Amino acid sequence: MHEHTIEIVDYDPAWPTLFERESERMRPVVGDRVISIEHVGSTSVPGLAAKPIVDICPVVEDMDAAWTVSDLLDEAEWPLARERGDKPWIEHQRIAESGQEYNIHIRPHEAAVENYLLLREYLRDHPKIRDEYARVKREAADEYPHDVESYTIEKNGIIEQAKEQAREAGYEDCIDL
Numbered sequence: 001m002h003e004h005t006i007e008i009v010d011y012d013p014a015w016p017t018l019f020e021r022e023s024e025r026m027r028p029v030v031g032d033r034v035i036s037i038e039h040v041g042s043t044s045v046p047g048l049a050a051k052p053i054v055d056i057c058p059v060v061e062d063m064d065a066a067w068t069v070s071d072l073l074d075e076a077e078w079p080l081a082r083e084r085g086d087k088p089w090i091e092h093q094r095i096a097e098s099g100q101e102y103n104i105h106i107r108p109h110e111a112a113v114e115n116y117l118l119l120r121e122y123l124r125d126h127p128k129i130r131d132e133y134a135r136v137k138r139e140a141a142d143e144y145p146h147d148v149e150s151y152t153i154e155k156n157g158i159i160e161q162a163k164e165q166a167r168e169a170g171y172e173d174c175i176d177l
Contacts, residue, residue, distance in 0.1 A: 006141040006151050008049050008134075015043040018054050022094075022102050026058070029076045030069050035059040035109060036177045040116035042137070045123045049134040053101040059112040059177055066090050066106045078104050089115075109177065117175045119159060122166035129165070133158050 019039040026037060041055030042048045058073075060066045070090045074080045081093040081103070089111060092104035107115065123130040133155075140154035166172075 005145050006148065007051060007145075008138045008141045009052050010049055011045075011047050012043075012052065013046075015039075015050075015052075015054055018100060018102075019044070019056060022054065022056060022096075026056070026073070026078070026104075029072050030058055033060065033065055033069050033072070035061065038112065038117065038120075038177075040105065040112075040120055041103070042133075044120050045130060047127065048123060048130050049137060053103055055103045055105060055116075057105045057107055057112050057116050059107060059109055062108050066108060069106050073104060073106075078102075112177075113172060113175050114163075117177075118163045118166040118171050121171050121175065122162050122169070126162075126165075129158075129162050133162065 016039060023037040023039070030037070036059045038044075038057040038059060039054070040057045041053075042050030043052070043054050058069055060069055067090070070080065070092065073092050078092040078094045081091040090106040092106070094102045094104070096102070105116070123133060136155055136158045140151045144150040144154065
């Protein structure tokens with residue numbers, strides 16, 4: 001995977017367009033093997049500071065479908081980013097000629113909802129929590145600019161808090177794929 005300094009930048013209104021373009025490039029490759037292709041991660045939340053890497057989640061029925069989609073993406077323009085293992089997800093990455101990075105997170109439906117869509121929807125609707133999350137991310141990036149694992153651990157508290165609030169508010173029932 002591409003190694004670099006963790007940098008958090010202000011929200012870029014071009015991110016949704018970059019997602020749309022990349023997902024349109026991906027659709028003919030994955031076809032009807034996916035339930036949906038979702039813009040996830042911080043770049044999917046208007047107003048949220050983020051690493052300038054667009055996260056895309058092809059949502060599939062199960063891990064068998066995930067491996068099929070993974071093989072198709074790997075044969076096309078999205079190389080596998082991590083060795084295959086027994087984890088319930090698969091990661092791919094592509095760096096466009098422009099230098100724009102895309103992380104592809106293939107997830108079964110339940111994992112996509114739990115790990116991405118609850119947080120995305122809740123942060124879109126709650127700017128105070130979104131802004132607090134941005135503050136935590138900036139501090140974590142300043143503290144651990146070259147340590148992705150520590151950066152991620154530092155953010156986990158607010159992420160889990162927001163997801164729990166989303167579940168309590170019934171967001172799971174509102175996510176329709």
